[in-house]
Amino acid sequence: xxxxxxxxxxxxxxxxxxxxxxxxxxxxxxxxxxxxxxxxxxxxxxxxxxxxxxxxxxxxxxxxxxxxxxxxxxxxxxxxxxxxxxxxxxxxxxxxxxxxxxxxxxxxxxxxxxxxxxxxxxxx
Numbered sequence: 001x002x003x004x005x006x007x008x009x010x011x012x013x014x015x016x017x018x019x020x021x022x023x024x025x026x027x028x029x030x031x032x033x034x035x036x037x038x039x040x041x042x043x044x045x046x047x048x049x050x051x052x053x054x055x056x057x058x059x060x061x062x063x064x065x066x067x068x069x070x071x072x073x074x075x076x077x078x079x080x081x082x083x084x085x086x087x088x089x090x091x092x093x094x095x096x097x098x099x100x101x102x103x104x105x106x107x108x109x110x111x112x113x114x115x116x117x118x119x120x121x122x123x124x
Contacts, residue, residue, distance in 0.1 A: 001023055001024075001025050001026040001028075001096060001112075001113040002023065002024045002025050002113075003021055003022070003023050003094050003095070003096060003113055003114060003115035003116075004021065004022045004023075004024070004115055004116070005019060005020070005021045005092065005093065005094045005115035005116060005117060005118040006019070006020050006021075006022075006118055007019040007020045007118060008091075008092060008118030008119045008120045008121075009119075009120070009121070010121040010122075010123065011084055011120075011121075011122055011123075012122070012123055012124075013084060013085055013086055013122055013123065013124050014083060014084065015084050015122070016080070016081060016082045016083075016084065017081045017084065017120060018078060018079070018080050018081070019035065019078065019079040019081065019092055019094075019118060019120075020076055020077075020078055021033070021035075021076060021077045021078070021079075021094030021115055022074075022075065022076045023075045023076065023096065024075070027072070027075060028070070028072065028075050028076075028077065028096055029052065029072040029075075030052050030098050031052055031096045031097055031098045031100065032049060032050070032051050032052060032096070032097055032098075032099075032100025032101060032104070032105060033049065033050050033068075033070060033077040033094065033095070033096050033100075034046065034047075034048070034049040034050075034094070034095045034096075034100070034105055034106075034108070034111060035047040035048045035049070035068060035077075035079045035092060035093070035094055035095075036092070036093045036094075036095060036108055037088075037090035037091065037092045037093070037120075038090055038091050038093070038117075039089060039090040039091075042090075044093070044108055045059065046059050046105070046106040046107075046108065047059055047062055047066065047079070047092070048062065048066055048067075048068040048079060049068065049100070049105030049106065050068045050069070050070050050077065050105075051100065051101060051102050051105065052098075054070070055102050056068050057102065057105045057106065059106075061087075062081075062088075065081065065082050065083045065084075066079060066080065066081050066082070067079070067080040067082075068080075077094060077096075079092070079094075081120070084120075084122045085122060086122045086123065086124045087122075088120060088122050089120060089121050089122050090119075090120060091117040091118065091119050091120075092117065092118050092119075092120055093114055093115055093116075093117045094114070094115040095108065095111035095113060095114045095115070096111065096112075096113045097110060097111045097112045097113060099112075
């Protein structure tokens with residue numbers, strides 16, 4: 001499975017971006033999907049995840065601002081980011097794994113497949 005993340009960019013605080021993650025080589029329909037981010041000097045952290053059945057989970061820092069969704073027909077997952085803050089600045093990565101369930105969405109070490117990352121920069 002190859003994952004390609006896109007949609008990053010530079011926005012002002014309060015703005016919006018929509019990240020996309022497209023998969024090739026394998027259907028994502030049976031996989032749990034996650035978005036993670038890594039800011040300079042910080043560890044990678046969980047942002048949002050969605051199970052194969054559509055259950056979602058969010059980090060507290062992005063609840064009510066971000067929304068994850070998936071389109072199995074397009075073999076893609078999305079992250080709609082609204083009300084962006086400077087602290088959201090990071091490289092965002094998508095990840096996938098068939099073994100991911102709701103309880104393990106946040107666990108980066110359990111994901112086998114990762115995209116290359118897309119930079120999101122939010123200025124104040």
